Amino acid sequence: MKRLIAPILLMGISANLLANTPSNADNSKLLVAQANNRNRVTEEFIVSGTEPFWSVTVSKKGITYSTPESRQSFPYVVPLQASGRPVDLVRVYRLRGKNNLTNTLVIKKVASCSDGMSDIKYPYSAIYISGNTVLEGCARPK
Numbered sequence: 001m002k003r004l005i006a007p008i009l010l011m012g013i014s015a016n017l018l019a020n021t022p023s024n025a026d027n028s029k030l031l032v033a034q035a036n037n038r039n040r041v042t043e044e045f046i047v048s049g050t051e052p053f054w055s056v057t058v059s060k061k062g063i064t065y066s067t068p069e070s071r072q073s074f075p076y077v078v079p080l081q082a083s084g085r086p087v088d089l090v091r092v093y094r095l096r097g098k099n100n101l102t103n104t105l106v107i108k109k110v111a112s113c114s115d116g117m118s119d120i121k122y123p124y125s126a127i128y129i130s131g132n133t134v135l136e137g138c139a140r141p142k
Contacts, residue, residue: 045107047126049137050117056105056128059142063095065103065128072097079107097130104129113138 047056057064063074079091093105106127113122115138122138129135 044142045124045126045139046142047105047107047124047128047137047139048115049126049128049135050115052135054128054135054137056126057142058093058105058107063093063105065095065130072103074103101131103131107139 043058043060045056045058047058048054052067054065054067056066058076060076062076065072065074074095074097077093077095079093081087081092082090088109090106090108093107095103095105097103104127106129107124108126109123110125113125114120115122122140124139126137126139127134128137
């Protein structure tokens with residue numbers, strides 16, 4: 001009798017696991033959904049920095065740099081991407097400003113970015129360069 005308990009117990013556990021395991025078709029759908037989410041590329045961002053306060057809004061309608069004192073708009077440009085890296089890892093926007101000056105916005109995916117003033121953790125860091133001014137901040141999808 002003792003010899004039969006272990007095999008019967010194992011058969012019961014195996015049957016329960018099989019009954020509660022999704023089918024291969026369900027597994028395939030799940031893998032495709034996960035791949036699609038991984039490959040989804042964020043197109044719109046809200047970027048901000050503190051001390052001094054500044055922000056950039058990136059959308060297909062345009063890119064706008066703002067401070068409490070000023071605002072500058074640029075047409076949307078497709079960002080450059082890091083060679084051999086995932087599409088959503090690094091993007092570089094080259095923005096043509098007045099007098100043909102080029103401003104640069106770099107958005108990089110990071111584990112966590114802090115704005116230094118709140119407890120909010122952002123998924124992207126950002127650097128905005130305009131002339132000789134370099135501003136550092138954080139970004140999130142819009």
